[in-house]
Amino acid sequence: MQTESSExxxxxxxxxxxxxxxxxxxxxxxxxxxxxxxxxxQTFYGLTDMLIxxxxxxxxxxxxISNGGDLQNLFTFLGVGFTSAGQIxxxxxxxxxxxxxxxxxxxxxxxxxxxxxxxxxxxxxxxTDTFLRLLQVPDAAFAQAKDYSIVAFTGIVFVYGYNxxxxxxxxxxxxxxxxxxxxxxxxxxxxxxxxxVAVFGMGAKGAALATVIGQAVAFVISIIFLxxxxxxxxxxxxxxxxxxxxxxxxxxxxMGIPLAVRSTAIQFSMLxxxxxxxxxxxxxxxxxxxxxxxxxxxxxxxxxxxxxGCSMVGQNFSAGRTDRVRQxxxxxxxxxxxFTMLLALVLxxxxxxxxxxxxxxxxxxxxxxxxxxxxxxxxxxxxxxAPCQMxxxxxxxxxxxxxxxxxxxxxxxxxxxxLFGDVCGLxxxxxxxxxxxxxxxxxxxxxxYYFSGAWKKRKPVIQKK
Numbered sequence: 001m002q003t004e005s006s007e008x009x010x011x012x013x014x015x016x017x018x019x020x021x022x023x024x025x026x027x028x029x030x031x032x033x034x035x036x037x038x039x040x041x042q043t044f045y046g047l048t049d050m051l052i053x054x055x056x057x058x059x060x061x062x063x064x065i066s067n068g069g070d071l072q073n074l075f076t077f078l079g080v081g082f083t084s085a086g087q088i089x090x091x092x093x094x095x096x097x098x099x100x101x102x103x104x105x106x107x108x109x110x111x112x113x114x115x116x117x118x119x120x121x122x123x124x125x126x127x128t129d130t131f132l133r134l135l136q137v138p139d140a141a142f143a144q145a146k147d148y149s150i151v152a153f154t155g156i157v158f159v160y161g162y163n164x165x166x167x168x169x170x171x172x173x174x175x176x177x178x179x180x181x182x183x184x185x186x187x188x189x190x191x192x193x194x195x196x197v198a199v200f201g202m203g204a205k206g207a208a209l210a211t212v213i214g215q216a217v218a219f220v221i222s223i224i225f226l227x228x229x230x231x232x233x234x235x236x237x238x239x240x241x242x243x244x245x246x247x248x249x250x251x252x253x254x255m256g257i258p259l260a261v262r263s264t265a266i267q268f269s270m271l272x273x274x275x276x277x278x279x280x281x282x283x284x285x286x287x288x289x290x291x292x293x294x295x296x297x298x299x300x301x302x303x304x305x306x307x308x309g310c311s312m313v314g315q316n317f318s319a320g321r322t323d324r325v326r327q328x329x330x331x332x333x334x335x336x337x338x339f340t341m342l343l344a345l346v347l348x349x350x351x352x353x354x355x356x357x358x359x360x361x362x363x364x365x366x367x368x369x370x371x372x373x374x375x376x377x378x379x380x381x382x383x384x385x386a387p388c389q390m391x392x393x394x395x396x397x398x399x400x401x402x403x404x405x406x407x408x409x410x411x412x413x414x415x416x417x418x419l420f421g422d423v424c425g426l427x428x429x430x431x432x433x434x435x436x437x438x439x440x441x442x443x444x445x446x447x448x449y450y451f452s453g454a455w456k457k458r459k460p461v462i463q464k465k
Contacts, residue, residue: 017173019315020095024327032308034175038182039300045186049207050293052197054358057204059286062359063141064204066289068148070274071131074267075120075153079160081260082113083167085252088396090171091314092460103234104245106168111242112252117160124153136275138282147205155212158219165222170311177225185218251461258398262405269413273431276421283363284428290358291371298340298379302386305332313394318460329387329450337383344376374432381439388446396461404445413438
């Protein structure tokens, strides 16, 4: 197998970055900033989306896009599991100084994820009504939720395609260009949101259409970019290059399936909880949707650290730099904890003011005091979860990530929600607390493994020759 020095790889391209050298703190911050800015833009769009729909359509619109968005996320996370696997594999090949492995992974990943997106698009379109009924979407919001979901499923190919390109770039250490693509998408989304929802009065359907068009444009631009820079990472875009490489395909499936199942299990559990919350009416559904959008401000930070840290851990672990892996984990925890607790402080001091940005519905605002302590608990869970996930995913120990996800999503999130909500009679507050407490699962399961040092003895997932 063709191999080259890490320095030679970096010299050949301004895209690839050697993440095994230099100051860890500065590198993590610098590498994660574009992720953070991209997530910030996406969160800004999500908040703007809720704001426009909430002001123009009302609580029914908020409920519709909240439920329709949750359903779409369930399908999206399936693809993200495979693109995340591809990112880890690419990062480890780069850390092992193997450009041929990087090329084989890119072609195989494109083919695998594109085929999956087509299958899931068909399934989503055929069973939209069934999925929404299982969610117990309020009757008043059902029609708009259906319109939103149909449009979203139609555009899932673009979502998956964009995630493949982003995964490739993240794997080679380039976080700047995915940010540029997101910036284009979000800018277009906001403009089209105002046009379709506020001007044309298309409701939740217009919001979904704006999102799909923005994602499609971002995907096309990102593909053009990769094609023009194809020599940088040795992928020529020839038809034969997209033929799946058997060894890489096995590795992608071995890692991608557990990651996909983990993500979808957690999202499924959130949909399960949402279906019970929806039974309490539009106000309960609306505050949950708005509250989740606010909490996304924190997740965009912890997710940015996790995404950047995952590539850093992958390269360093493959290169045998376990000392740097420890530094990456510790630094990400400190940064994440600082920002999540800062947001918690804002919510504690100005709770009503924050929620009034999206809605003035008195029934929704009356639930804010009950939601607030749950939000603070969830924020702490975000800070603890990210470093744990970046470790096991970066080193390729996806089976532990998979078990943690199943415990979180299938066992604890649903189990605790039913325990507190139904058995203890706490209602929607019980479902909220069940969700928040389940978020600590990864910490309890992965942290002992990290502190034991057993992870240092694992072998990289790539095939070294």
